[in-house]
Amino acid sequence: MFQMHDVAELLTWHMNHKNSDGKMHHPVDSVSWDSIDAKWPDFSNDPRNLRFGLATDGFNPFSNLSSRYSCWPVMLVTYNLSPWLCMSKENIMLTLLIPGPKQPGNDIDIFLQPLIDDLKLLWDGVEVYDVVSKSNFNLRAVLIWTINDFPAYENLAGCTTKGKTACPICGEHTHSQWLYHSKKLVYMGHRRFLPPSHPYRRKKSWFDGKVEDRQVPRIANGNAIDTQLKDFQNFFGKVDKKKRKRQKELKGMWKKRSIFFDLPYWKELVLRHNLDVMHVEKNVCESIIGTLLDINGKSKDGYNARKDLQDMNIRHDLHPVERESRVYLPPALHTLSKLEKQLFCKRLYELKVPDGYSSNISNCVSVEETKVMGLKSHDYHVLMQQLLPVVIRGMLPKGPRHSITRICGFFNKICQRVIDRESMLEIEKEVIETLCLFERYFPPSFFDIMTHLVIHLGREVRLCGPVQFRWMYPFERYMKTLKGFVRNQSRPEGCIAERYLAEECILFYKNCVQGSTRLDDKQRRNEEFNNDIILEGRPISTGKEITLSDEVLNLAHQYVLFNTKAVEPYIEMHRNELILSNKRLANDDTQVMKVHSEQFPIWLKEKISLDVGNRKDSDILKWLANGPRKTAMSFSGYIINGQRFHIKSIERSTQNSGVSIDASAICRSSDGDGSPKFDVVTYYGVLTEIILLDYYVYRLPMFKCDWAKIHNGVKVDDGFTLVNLHQNQSQFSSEPYILASQAKQVFYARENDNSPWYVVLKAPPRGFHELDKYDENVDTSFVGDGSSLALDDIDDEFECRNNSRDDCEGILL
Structure with missing residues (x-):
């Protein structure tokens, strides 16, 4: 890793990206990370020291789903990297491959022994050459937690996940009850986690017919568990049932002393095994x-x-x-x-x-x-x-x-x-x-x-911190990749190992010898391409040349001017000139806006000369003021802001035409209100047309939408936002266009066949959890208010x- 210049630089990302605002974007912002820094400051002083997460699970390496063959890869991820890199397929390390056909079960510690030995060695430190600093340094590493499903949790942690003490967090204090007729153990009694004065503790008829007086169960830390299992004798392989039963009676929920406690720091960690x-x-x-x-x-x-x-x-x-x-x-x-x-x-x-x-x-x-x-x-x-x-x-x-x-x-x-x-x-x-x-x-x-x-x-x-760094989704996808490595079904593990080594060698050659590709230079499905002609996004359909009417051209051009940052100083300048030239407009904001909207495009064209020698104004602003051509290109699909849009008329099995936009609007307390106020209002609509306005030297994408009425076409019911998409759209006939960059994708769920009302849902972009920048506008916040009811x-x-x-x-x- 430190032999490749780009990778070595990325491994210190966490040093300069720790947040101090109480928000957690990455494990570097978590309590667990801070705990390691506090307990071992000599480790945290060098940002090149690595922090790993370990994941393992079984998968069937064959295409035949009826096969019960199960092999277990043991994978490591490096949390030094940025959020969009640390969980990517290219940065998952395959450290072990436990062969099938049966799962290792409780004996997994035997297979993990070489990896644990390496981790112990890395904790003490090994001498490594850093290509960035061009010097040797003592590289150390720490395993901060494991990631696995619940059955694998039992294998790695050494505790039982079945029976009366099935909860590894509650431990011996797990509340379980046997249901005679259902023939199963259930785990209720959640009222004991409530505050002592909570009214639910006293309501007997609503629950199990009893008053709840128990306290919150205490969670055992690593030191307590290590002390409890200090003299525990592990039995691996086929063990005499009498010995196993006697050992179980002595140690209750524990099946073994996990091999991870051989790591000198393991018992000090805040959280050792993650629930998936x-x-x-x-x-x-x-x-x-x-x-x-x-x-x-x-x-x-x-x-x-x-x-x-x-x-x-x-x-x-x-x-x-x-x-x-x-x-x-x-x-x-x-x-x-x-x-x-x-x-x-x-x-x-x-x-x-x-x-x-x-x-x-x-x-x-x-x-x-x-x-x-x-x-x-x-x-x-x-x-x-x-x-x-x-x-x-x-x-x-x-x-x-x-x-x-x-x-x-x-x-x-x-x-x-x-x-x-x-x-x-x-x-x-x-x-x-x-x-x-x-x-x-x-x-x-x-x-x-x-x-x-x-x-x-x-x-x-x-x-x-965030769960996307601690759940099994990236590892399940990676195991699908490993499954594709198998070519000889009689030797699946050999195929996977050889193919993995070959790909690692090729990747090292490309990055270290050729220096051709950075780790983060991966093209995503809904990613935009750089284009000198099209300012934003990219079309994904065949274009069709159309001629715009004067009315449509003026509406689209007017919207572009009033929503372009470079034009903002001129907007305020023109408003002031109007008020100074006509004092009657000073007390009527509505009339000012009307005159301002009608006259501004002509005024701006006269104000800004197309003279190339005039360097005061940017080239884009000059061509913008000059106005677009009457001919434009029309498309049925477009990608922008990481999202794929299609016009309503071509949709089949997916819905990509839902659009929302946050815009300033004039709000009045009544019809006779002479002093309206500006406020941000969310508009919802359906995409009907995509055009590229041609400003001679560049093209600007515009979306034409049918918008739901604000006053009687949008409502909030039971915490859900509903829109009426079947009303007359004449209210917005003069403002159908928006800039494509302003569009936020939503989708609609109809209540029933007879209802004109649709529930609005937010749509995150593809690869939402792997995006390199956080944008609050694409977060999938909850649609209903029942969570806070x-x-x-x-x-x-x-x-x-x-x-x-x-x-x-x-x-x-």
């Missing part, structure tokens, strides 16, 4: 959808779940009712009626999303059978982030609906690119209340270990209500 947000989010979303739609094998409700309620002596109105030879299950508050299930599936089936947002979810939806099957992890991710609250809008009673909305809001907040440390404390409190609401409205069988782990995710974000608003409606719905049919078995 990707798999937790996927499993929780799958449980919610399966329960709402009552999907066989996925639903957490049913006859056995109701019998468990009967055994627990709670929610008596949901107990099974014997009717002759059949059993009737009353509809719970989370139960959807048949019509609601069909509407749920229809909304998902008909929803079109922008390019690169997700896969085509409609392929996994059956409206007739009211089923959603075959979704991938990323599909569940986008459902949980934005789509699920929109799909259930208007369904279910208020309590369970807002419980789902709140947990979706929680996942949305922790998955943002920038995390506010202070706000995370409040988010942690909110998710505790949210899980208590789930305990109130959903059956006990819903609470498997994955649902319980949600309560610990906020703490890990607060300690370690006051608990009293939910409680009031259900204070005197039963636990069953009276507007929905039950289930007859």
